[in-house]
Amino acid sequence: MTTDKPGFTTDAIHAGYEPDSLYGPINTPIYASTTFAQDGLAKLRGGYEYTRVANPTITALEKTVAALEGGKHGVAYASGMAATDVLLRIHLKPGDHLVMGHDAYGGTWRLIDKVFTRWGVEYSVVDTTDVDALAAAIKDNTRLIWLETPTNPLLSVSDIAAVAAVKGDAKLIVDNTFASPYLQNPLALGADVVLHSTTKYIGGHSDVIGGLVVTDDDELEEELRFFFGWVGPIPSPFDAYLTARGAKTLAVRMDRHCDNAEAVARLLEESNLVSQVLYPGLESHPNHEVAKKQMTRFGGMVSVRFASEEAARTFCLSTRLICLAESLGGVESLVEHPATMTHVSAEGSQIEVPRDLVRISVGIEDEADLLADVEAALEAVARL
Template identity: 55%
Template sequence: MAEGSRERWADTGFATRAIHAGQDPEPRTGAVAVPVFQTSTFAQPAVGEHLGWDYARSGNPTRDALEESLASLEGGRHGFAFASGSAAQDAVVRTLSPGDHVLIAPDVYGGTYRQFRRVHQPWGLAFDPVDLADLDAVVAAWRPDTRMLWIETPTNPLLNVFDIAALSEIAHERDARVVVDNTFATPYLQNPLDLGADAVVHSTTKYLGGHSDVVGGGVVTDDDVLAERVRFLQNSLGAVPGPWDVYLVLRGIKTLALRMDRHCDNAQACVEVLRGHDAVTEVLYPGVAGHPGHEVATSQMRDFGGMVSFRVGDEALARRICASFEVFTLGESLGAVESLVEHPGAMTHMSVAGSPLEVPGDLIRLSVGVEDVDDLTEDLRQALAKGTASTRDL
């Protein structure tokens, strides 16, 4: 990471850093966009000497730019880019040792639970879900071998919110690290390192990339020891992104601030439609005053994000509503410019079916995009009407 460039932009605003940190004009040509260094190896001036890069798995100038950008946006010293969010998570968890114990939220992303249950647990890691909103429950679940607290806030797909500062205090008193999956909030809305977390992970596939055209992940930390280990694992395991994927994430980051403002505004408009509809039994959105995590979200987030979940009381009805949208696209993933709708129980969270983390069958998740808000709210109304009309016809 180019320390000089990071320090240069350290005191500027978020949108300025998103455009410039790590992305200074290329010195040889003056190119204002970071070049795609599509190379696997680098010429070396002498045996045992290189110009900063020797082999692309270990480092690449395009990747360096993204890693510096991620670190700048999250306010950390060390940034790492990975081939996916799952790969980023895996690297952080692998800094632990067999026999260690991890506490996770009871409704983490299905892929996170799958990785802990089917990859890390057979390797020798123990983990337990616990309600992270209940600090007494967290303390009660703590074990002498607990070494990490894995926080996802807001959670996927139930949009639960957890107090990062309070949980970090509990963990640090017990000599454990705190990792926060910040994918839903993004660094524009929430900065876990400032709240006491030791590391932040992202699926850069989502809001950071923002255009449904790339898969990637990232890790940011201020912990020098943790950074050294993550860097070793990044190089040794090789789950690194190619330079073109890195370029796409960098391009997405430049408009993150603009997009997140629109995502949040559009989500709030959709929430108002849902709250006024008879078929909707519950709206899950931290911006709603009655949400159990509303006060915490207000204190640690700048806005409430573009993800909205809601329940309709019946799984068959939920599936019909999901199939009735015209502007929202039925599909997995989230955080891009186009609006998406999905049925978590049958799509992104099938891996937790039958487990303590199983999600309700009547749950629908919206990733609210940046289209014209009137088109989104009208589409939401007609999908609800069509779905419920089908119910009456049965």
């Protein structure tokens, strides 16, 4: 049976680029040029004049990720935080209000709390899995609802469609970094904007920083382009090429990430040394049913709480194959202690994370090797 819409992996490989007529390169060329020859005064060849405004390599990446999200427009940025900053500046002005989750990514909270509040922006922190609580937090001056699902690092899952139904005039932005477009498509569920740190699963190899915004809104796309060109938070053509290359294998990588994460989560849940395993694919997860409804699978991230901070630290320091490092979404497995690493800036705040929490980005190594490493780390915890 044929369909008008190509499959996900077909889009990941082909959307956004076709071999050009000059040499026919299969891969998108890296257009390492700051400027482009023009065919006359203000007559642009192919629509390109200056890389800070647009570049063919970057355009190809934007079209690819937009296709994967089922969106009309994609705009790439130098990092996920650059994309976050642009979205906040577009949607907020002094006196405006936003709602965000109580377990949001520390970098997002830090930007809002330390920078945007100086500009007179107000924000409320709520449990976004509680739609009634979220709706109650919306004010007359609420312009933005910032949703992560699953969240970083507690892996809470919010019902995107339910939030979209109560958002009113506020714009709903969904950070889809943890799920990736392969597992979840927020635009189809009512979101206005989708955000990715392409550093993570889309790039997938821990070798390139980037961010990308996808939307169906034509006016918003114009504003996103304004910031892209006039302010200049742009990715380099080489970074765009690396990210697009990573995106081609997103589906096959995500399947392996999910397989391994499910196995690691089950092993941890069986241990009497563990207080709680936070993985949306487990029936014990408080938002399991919502995750089943809006995700195709449950991702490669596993968070786990131990009986004490000492136990959590010991686990992090006892893995050998799983590397102690920040970030996530790469082919290699990583472990971290959020309270002292990625989320240390949130200490004492409304989004402070438990000190007994460990976050694992489960890679695509052989399952048996990962399980053996987790078991060895648990044995170290047992010796405390």
